Amino acid sequence: MDTDFTADLTIMEEGTEFIKRVTSGGVLPMITSCSPGWIKYIEMYYPDLLAHLSTCKSPQQMFGALAKTFYAEKKGIDPANIYSVSIMPCTAKKFEAQRDELTDSGYQDVDVVLTTRELGRMLREIGVDWDSLPEENYDDPMGLSTGAAVIFGATGGVMEAAVRTVYEILTKQPLPDINLTPVRGMEGIKEATLKVGDLDVKVAVAHTLGNARKLLDKIRAGEADYHFIEIMCCPGGCIGGGGQPIPTNLDVRLKRIAGTYKADEELPLRKSHENPAITAIYEQFLGEPLGEKSHKLLHTFYVPRGVYSKPEGLPDKVPSDDHH
């Protein structure tokens, strides 16, 4: 099955959370929470800013929680017998999967994480002939996805995917231009202002922790008037992740980004909220975005760590009233 399915789901939850924050005076700017290296970094270096993070789990962890609940139920499998493997471009995902709190299915939601390199090794071990592999679709019920999910892999992609959905939910109008080009590309920090109905939504996108730091310092100083920020830990976003094939250099990153947007363009559906499998899972299992079941399975809290030890005066977890 496909993490892209839960990437679409992330957009539904995160988009709804964003709308709620904007309309009900929640903490802004809201910052994305998909990238586990980034999460550990903010927990260590900016524990006072954790309330800015979206409470959404990463797509990997949403998938993990659903595999041992929704999928198990659907297939009539005892979740204790499900072994959940994820293939990630990322070494920090291995750390994320082991976090104590990511066990909302009643089990460790994701059992093991392999990097792209490790998957390559496994396939070579059994002599897979790349060229003669048959084309296959991902399996249902968590295999269907949209172009919005594919672009999660490139810096700016989550922001673009979120805008495609948030705009249409808020204005109930089709988005004039589906391609949000100002947030694409390798520039360290990208900004854009988008007219969403009567609201001017100011967004920022950063990749690498060095660039993240610049935005966080702005927030700390009270100089950030953004509504929504996307931060990815690695240069270029996940396509340049620490678990990707070697070499990964600027040239390779640009080619992977090009491949990502090409895939998006070729997909019949490019907006998360148009994914019929997403509609179905809300109808059949989750209820609604930010609903009770969603809250339990798809959202999480963060742990103020500090660089050396937990800083004084901060709660044990953020949001502190979370009852996971």
Next chain:
Amino acid sequence: MGITLREIVYDIGGGVEGDKEFKAAQTGGPSGGCIPAAYLDTPIDYENLAALGSIVGSGGMIIVDEGTCMVDLAKFYLGFTQDESCGKCSPCRIGTKRMLEILERITKGLGKEGDLDLLVELANSIKASALCGLGQTAPNPILSTLRYFRDEFEAHIKDKTCPAGICKMPRKGLKS
């Protein structure tokens, strides 16, 4: 400047203690080199010392007599520079260690044919490729002792003897 090594050693210094034979003058500190008795009458200046394979360097001068083993002396100085290597560039970080290892083997009577060639090759390479002055001059004690006292090195390797009687060699008849 301009005064000869002999004047410094015998007139100013009062000669070698205990009337032993003058063997060499080590000039310039650990990065310097050794000058043998044949050049006692050389006037001391930058150019002359450089021509002899040494340097003025720190300005220091150590006079050694016949009781000093030149291999052991080279090892002593190299031990110092190896210890002082900062570890940034590979020729100095690893190269000084390897040169020291070879000298240690030779002074234990474990030297073998080809050691001196490798030592010279290594020394010249480090001299040319190290990042800073420390690494570039670290091989000097080896190169200058080899230049004037190669027979002493060979005695250690081929005959398993230390002419100065300093290095502990395996007893004759024992295979190394």
Next chain:
Amino acid sequence: MATVSLTIDNVKVEVEQGSTILEAAKQIGVNIPTLCYMKDINAIGACRICVVEVQGARALQAACVSPVAEGMVVKTNSAAVRASRKMTLELIQSNHPQECNTCQRNTNCELQALSEAMALGDIRFVRPAQSHSKDDIDNSSPSIVRDPRKCILCRRCVAVCEKVQGVKCISTMNRGFETVVAPPFNQSLNDVNCAMCGQCSLVCPTGAIVEVDDTGKVWRALDDANKHVVVQTAPAVRVAIAEEFGMEPGTLAQASWWQPSPPRL
């Protein structure tokens, strides 16, 4: 743009002022071998593989950090240069475990490739001391394994951690032959401010920093008849996995895409 003209391997070349010899040589198609250099991230002249002969200079110069000068005459492949590079490589290999066949980076290792290209023969040192042993391997982290035995101290990982990520959880410690890249006070990677991003593993020229290999766990689960293995693949994997099979970066793992059909839920 102010330019400087110089001669590299008897070829006249005009380059932008402030360029390095390495960059200038590239302009005329001369690829000077490098090991510690990494464009935009690490240019420190540490490994000394990129040394070249500059007329009038006392010693060989590291091309990656030496700026060009007007009238400079450079030789990139003289006998002295080739001998020096080879000796430096032999020295590096003399403090590197000779276990390429079982290394995670076998056939994708810059040190191995360079040794092959330079036709490095036997390592001539007798029982060379090794600066680190297997006891120094740090596998405390769930994400990354650090093996100082394989480290050639190029410091690219240090540079990417500090300059790109601003985390600075690893740096060089100790000095001389004992130098090691490690977290402060030689703590475990798991106990320090490491974000586990793994960028260090991407820039490591050897197998000194690699991902934790969990493939064994997955094989065991696949072999277990009682286990129902569920697999998810991340968005960024599909544009990269083909590279593991020698394909061009950005190649999609799925060439043709599904047609929307009613979801079978």
